[in-house]
Amino acid sequence: MAHGVFGAEDGVSVQTLLAEPLLHGTVVGGESGLGNTVVWCLPLSEVDAAAAPAAGRLPDDLAGIAVHVGAGRLAVGEGAHALVTDLAKRGAAAVIAWPARGREATREGGRTVGLETAARAADAASLPVVAVSCEADFRRTSQLVATKVLAQTTHVLEYGARVHRILGEVFAHGSGLSAMARTMSQLSRTPVMVLGLTGEILAQADVTRPRGGLPDQQGLGRVVTEALAAHQHERAEGAASGYGSGTHSHARTMDVELAEGPMRAVVAPVTVAGDAYGAVLLLERVWPPERHDLAQHTVIAEHGATLAGSELLRQHSVHEAEERARDDFVDTLLHGRFTDQHELAARARHYRFDPQARFAVFVATSAGLRSGRTPDNHRANDALRSLRMARSDDLLTLTALIGPMIVVVRQLPTPSSEQGTTLAERESRTSFGKHIRRTLRDRLGDDVRVAHGRGGKGASGVAESYREARSAATLTQQVGGSKVCGYDDLRVFAAIQEVASSAPGRSFAAEVLEPLRRADGQTGNLEEIVLAYIAESGNLNAAARRLHLHRNTMLYKLERASRALQMDVRISETQFMVWLAHHIDTLGSVEAALDNELSPPT
Numbered sequence: 054m055a056h057g058v059f060g061a062e063d064g065v066s067v068q069t070l071l072a073e074p075l076l077h078g079t080v081v082g083g084e085s086g087l088g089n090t091v092v093w094c095l096p097l098s099e100v101d102a103a104a105a106p107a108a109g110r111l112p113d114d115l116a117g118i119a120v121h122v123g124a125g126r127l128a129v130g131e132g133a134h135a136l137v138t139d140l141a142k143r144g145a146a147a148v149i150a151w152p153a154r155g156r157e158a159t160r161e162g163g164r165t166v167g168l169e170t171a172a173r174a175a176d177a178a179s180l181p182v183v184a185v186s187c188e189a190d191f192r193r194t195s196q197l198v199a200t201k202v203l204a205q206t207t208h209v210l211e212y213g214a215r216v217h218r219i220l221g222e223v224f225a226h227g228s229g230l231s232a233m234a235r236t237m238s239q240l241s242r243t244p245v246m247v248l249g250l251t252g253e254i255l256a257q258a259d260v261t262r263p264r265g266g267l268p269d270q271q272g273l274g275r276v277v278t279e280a281l282a283a284h285q286h287e288r289a290e291g292a293a294s295g296y297g298s299g300t301h302s303h304a305r306t307m308d309v310e311l312a313e314g315p316m317r318a319v320v321a322p323v324t325v326a327g328d329a330y331g332a333v334l335l336l337e338r339v340w341p342p343e344r345h346d347l348a349q350h351t352v353i354a355e356h357g358a359t360l361a362g363s364e365l366l367r368q369h370s371v372h373e374a375e376e377r378a379r380d381d382f383v384d385t386l387l388h389g390r391f392t393d394q395h396e397l398a399a400r401a402r403h404y405r406f407d408p409q410a411r412f413a414v415f416v417a418t419s420a421g422l423r424s425g426r427t428p429d430n431h432r433a434n435d436a437l438r439s440l441r442m443a444r445s446d447d448l449l450t451l452t453a454l455i456g457p458m459i460v461v462v463r464q465l466p467t468p469s470s471e472q473g474t475t476l477a478e479r480e481s482r483t484s485f486g487k488h489i490r491r492t493l494r495d496r497l498g499d500d501v502r503v504a505h506g507r508g509g510k511g512a513s514g515v516a517e518s519y520r521e522a523r524s525a526a527t528l529t530q531q532v533g534g535s536k537v538c539g540y541d542d543l544r545v546f547a548a549i550q551e552v553a554s555s556a557p558g559r560s561f562a563a564e565v566l567e568p569l570r571r572a573d574g575q576t577g578n579l580e581e582i583v584l585a586y587i588a589e590s591g592n593l594n595a596a597a598r599r600l601h602l603h604r605n606t607m608l609y610k611l612e613r614a615s616r617a618l619q620m621d622v623r624i625s626e627t628q629f630m631v632w633l634a635h636h637i638d639t640l641g642s643v644e645a646a647l648d649n650e651l652s653p654p655t
Contacts, residue, residue, distance in 0.1 A: 064202055066088050066089065067119075067183075070119075070197070070198065075188065078184050078185035081127075082175030082182050083180045084176075084181065085179045086147070089147060089181065091117060091146045093119070093195075093198065094120075094199075096121045097121065100118070100145075114143055118146060119149055119198060120149065121149045121194055122148055123151060124151060127148075137174035145180060148175070148181065149185055149189065150168065150171070150183065150185065152186075152187055168182070209348070212352060216352055217359075217360075220237065223236050224363065230247050230255055234258040235260070238258040238259055238260045238261075239260050240353050241350050242261065243350065244335070244336040245335055245357075247332075248277050248331045248332045250277065250331055280320045281332070303321075304321035304354040309334070309336070316337065316338070316340075317337045320334050321358035323361050330369065334354075383453040384455060386451075387414065388519075397512055401512075405449055406449060406451075407449070410449075411478070411510050412464055413522075414505065414519040414521075416461075416522040416525075416526045417459040417461070417493055417501060418530075419498060421497040436492075436493050439496060440492050448463065450462070459489075459493070461489060463485055465478050465481055465508050478508045486537040489537075490503045501536070502529065502536050503538075504522050504539070505521075505522050505537075506539070506540045507540055520647060523647055524546070524643050527643045528639065528643060545636055550640065550644075554641070558641070565618070565630055565634035566631075566635065568619075569583065569617055572613060579610060580635070581600070582600065582607070582614060584635060587632050618631075
């Protein structure tokens with residue numbers, strides 16, 4: 054929850070102004086508002102003129118304004134009460150009651166004579182009303198306020214320039230985010246963290262604990278999300294109001310959850326040209342801190358966020374280039390499109406790919422990966438990042454987003470003995486497939502499916518495993534299967550792979566299935582009828598229920614199918630022939646589609 058926006062202090066408090074000799078006077082009422090910030094001084098005549106078109110008057114059009122009023126206007130009973138109340142509603146910071154020369158205010162019984170009504174209204178509205186001497190006319194008072202505010206602004210600007218110079222030197226030396234976080238911690242004497250978009254800690258420093266780091270953090274992703282949401286709101290308001298582009302984002306205080314308990318922090322979003330990259334966070338170990346300290350911490354956070362944005366943009370560009378190169382290597386590896394063994398060896402060394410090791414390929418699919426809409430693209434990229442960050446061992450894992458799929462090339466562990474190679478590899482593939490689905494399910498939904506091919510050696514093994522994984526992914530969608538499925542789990546298809554790719558196999562499937570398909574007409578899909586009958590082990594009633602047909606209708610269609618096949622479908626041999634032909638046809642269609650996709654372009 055944000056608790057306020059603290060930019061550079063561009064005003065002075067009423068209490069500070071009253072310390073000046075010119076404004077030594079009597080606080081008539083509203084002492085609870087002496088901490089109000091004053092940025093300018095206006096006479097009542099200008100305030101009244103600005104308020105003339107009452108319908109267009111804003112509730113806070115006098116924010117930070119000290120209104121210079123003739124004491125006579127505040128000595129008129131109900132008029133004084135209405136004036137003070139109206140100024141308070143409009144956000145005025147203070148009212149300075151100035152008498153004509155020789156008519157200074159006097160006090161009796163703890164109250165200023167003639168200003169009792171104004172005092173009661175000031176107390177009710179927490180608006181300080183100060184009775185000053187006749188020397189404090191508007192010209193002198195406005196000059197004093199302007200001088201104090203400009204002096205304060207100059208002080209803040211000088212401090213901001215000093216902070217920017219110090220952090221800029223660190224940035225110019227290319228020391229990175231860690232050195233920048235350490236410098237910010239030295240300037241603020243507070244713990245400092247630089248967070249990424251998902252709340253991950255990119256850099257941290259704490260000069261108050263020189264021998265130990267920060268405790269484990271919780272909920273930092275929420276802090277980043279809220280800070281960036283507030284930044285977007287500020288941009289929208291700035292653009293709508295016409296005051297600038299709204300690209301600058303102030304720091305703000307927010308609650309953060311630490312392992313040692315909740316704390317407050319000054320948080321500044323890290324943005325470059327409106328694009329979010331993370332946040333800079335300064336932890337406040339004491340709350341509330343001194344006003345001056347909080348202002349300094351705000352300046353440090355904002356300037357640190359500006360420079361951190363440049364560093365994060367550079368890192369992001371390098372990271373994107375590395376990702377593109379890795380995706381290109383994975384794509385070439387999957388399709389076996391290396392120009393020669395020298396190219397393979399050179400690129401394999403860069404990515405620590407061992408041509409002698411065994412690898413398996415995993416293909417993850419989900420509706421969230423097929424949409425193509427911008428929000429879904431962000432979800433897909435987030436899922437890909439989470440999968441890359443979820444590595445639990447040192448085995449090589451290459452991950453890429455290829456079309457509507459997340460593809461993972463996974464090195465298989467070396468078995469302890471030759472006899473256990475097949476079983477160990479299968480258990481390893483199944484376990485890693487479940488790990489992929491658990492990781493992606495939280496971001497893409499429960500419809501995530503993971504298919505994987507069998508293990509293979511080197512680059513050629515990767516290409517063959519990828520083909521098997523794609524086949525398994527398509528087949529499980531067509532014939533049904535578990536959410537995590539391997540090619541060798543589809544034993545029938547694996548066994549008939551060579552038959553399905555041969556001319557005799559394709560001819561057999563066509564001879565069996567074509568009569569059923571030609572005889573469909575308007576009476577329904579006879580192939581579907583026979584397959585349902587086979588799936589229910591020849592149980593006529595169960596097959597009818599499965600297809601939502603009457604028993605007599607089901608019996609009639611089976612008879613038509615038998616005439617089309619010129620064989621009785623109630624005989625087990627006929628059922629096996631139809632079942633085998635269907636599987637050969639299904640696998641042949643999948644293999645043909647993959648051949649068309651995976652073949653090198655001509």
